Amino acid sequence: MSRLSGLRLYLNTASFSPLVTILNQNKLTGSDYVDWKRNLDIVLTTEEHKYVLTKPCPSFLSLDAPLEEKQRYDRWQKSNEMAKCYILASISNVLQHEMQDVELASDIMLSLKEMFGEQGRSARQETMRQIYNTKMAEGSSIREHFLTMISNLN
Template identity: 90%
Template sequence: MASFSPLVTILYQNKLTESNYVDWKRNLDIVLTAKEHKYVLTKPCPSFPSLDAPLEEKQRYDHWQKSNEMVKCYILASISNVLQHQMQDVKLASDIMLSLKEMFGEQGRSARQETMRQIYNTKMAESSSVREHCLTMISNLNTLEVLGADIDGESQVDMIFQLLLNHSRNSNSIIT
């Protein structure tokens, strides 16, 4: 294990179990992004090059294949033995991720709903600053994004302002 990078250690120490899919996926995304392999989960494999294809086309295909194999290794090494056995013969890392999402993705929906509930129920404490409150809200919005929610920046700002406005109306105080 001494040869593992600190990023890969994150996956080793946080293997996918039935209850931690959202956290596991976030950690996997971090590792794959840092290792520059995440693209194989969203970009299709280039067509198999013909014998007379340009070298660049052959290299692109080979690079994608090697990245796919690395992503599969990262995924398989970071899931339970039972899941490894189920997924070991799947050719594409994106297909493994799709299967895992189908098995555990409902956790993401529940987590998104809970985070939305937290956002709308967050009250600014009398002793806290607007800055602290906004940072809390931004953190919750970032969590939503990690969980797959797609809320554009303008809507996020609108949500924060609306919640601040509601707070000022309810507390009859001036926000500074």
């Protein structure tokens, strides 16, 4: 069984966290990058693995390194692997194949942000433009205008 097949089987059958359902139901396909990233951040934060996206791996230790340093290194490595699993399991099959050999979860996230992050920025700009240009038509319902504005903000 390949590493990727094992990962899929593990995360599809695992009930170790009800939050995994969030990622299974909201896979990254491209246009949904902002929503996907928010859901991934929730899961990684809850599972205490998000720090590997911002903190570098501790230096590889010598055999005579103190136990505390070895534990810190091992904890970071395990969190990196778990973060990679969550990321890979929550992206499309095509993206999985592209990213499966990347060693660091932070590198996978950087690649995904480069691919899809700009779409989120342009969507926010377009939404702000819609909000700014939306005017209440004379004689129309305040309620309808309010709901339109709320919809744009959402």
